[in-house]
Amino acid sequence: MATTSATGGLAAFFDDLVRSETRIYNAVSDRLRAEHGIVASQYEMLRFLRDHPGSRVADIATAFAIGIGAASKGIDRHEAQSWVARLPNPADRRSSLISLTERGAALVAAAEQTFHGHLEELITGAIGAEQVAAVGATLAVLRQALEEARVGTPVG
Secondary structure (H helix, E strand, O other): OOOHHHHHHHHHHHHHHHHHHHHHHHHHHHHHHHHHOOOHHHHHHHHHHHHOOOEOHHHHHHHHOOOHHHHHHHHHHHHHOOOEEEEEOOOOOOOEEEEEOHHHHHHHHHHHHHHHHHHHHHHHHHHHHHHHHHHHHHHHHHHHHHHHOOOOOOOO
16 A cells, blocks of 8 residues: 555656646647647647558547547548548448548648647757656556556547
8 A cells, every 4th residue: 555655746746747748738739729720639630640541430539548429529520621531441331441631631741840849849848858758768658557457448
């Protein structure tokens, strides 16, 4: 069982982790909105689809730890903007494969420099490249353990 000081340490870790993530996410969203007319969640989905062509809605839901309904609604909004297209899935008639359109590919390419530049400014500017590497490695281990245990995975 954790001691009181360990518990306090974990609560502080949680607070710092979540509040840092929220502030970074909001700042990146604001910059992407100002320069490209999209928010961070839209950029993330477009980047995922660029990097994982032919993904299904279920793949997106798994990657982002969101529900199938939320992923499908996100794709609907991207499709309405002509950023993505749903294509028939030859392996399963009940699902579609999601593909970036030329417009979506151009948008994610244009937003990528803004995204990386602002992360560099916000994160590396505050803690330096060595700490980014160390914290990144630690968070990758934590994330992998959580994903393998299916912790925090939405039901629907």
